[in-house]
Amino acid sequence: MHELSLCGAIADIVTRHAEGRPVQTIHLRIGQLRQIVPDTLVYCWSLFTADTALAGSRIDVEHVPARLACRACGDRRELDAAPVFACPSCAGTDLEVVTGEEFLITSLDLTGA
Numbered sequence: 001m002h003e004l005s006l007c008g009a010i011a012d013i014v015t016r017h018a019e020g021r022p023v024q025t026i027h028l029r030i031g032q033l034r035q036i037v038p039d040t041l042v043y044c045w046s047l048f049t050a051d052t053a054l055a056g057s058r059i060d061v062e063h064v065p066a067r068l069a070c071r072a073c074g075d076r077r078e079l080d081a082a083p084v085f086a087c088p089s090c091a092g093t094d095l096e097v098v099t100g101e102e103f104l105i106t107s108l109d110l111t112g113a
């Protein structure tokens, strides 16, 4: 499962940064285009960390909507549901993804820190 392998990657990074300190909350920023279901990720995290030093830590997901910019006419808009491959304004196809591809750990809340 996609989310499960992500949990492994997150756990690696968090463990390295926590340096043995207990972790309360992991703040993530996830772009819409990543096609990650936050609820599934949170659920996988609780399973994945159950028997580890990260058991009981919580994932907090900040969802970033996808925004595209058209290089031809400068039109910028948020994607709602279906991906678009042409500019709705000028039908140009030279589109740039402005936001939506994020996958970042933005901060950690450490107990007693």
Ligand SMILES: [Zn+2]
Pocket (backbone or CB within 6 Å): 070, 071, 072, 073, 074, 075, 087, 088, 089, 090, 091, 092
């Ligand atoms: Zn355009």
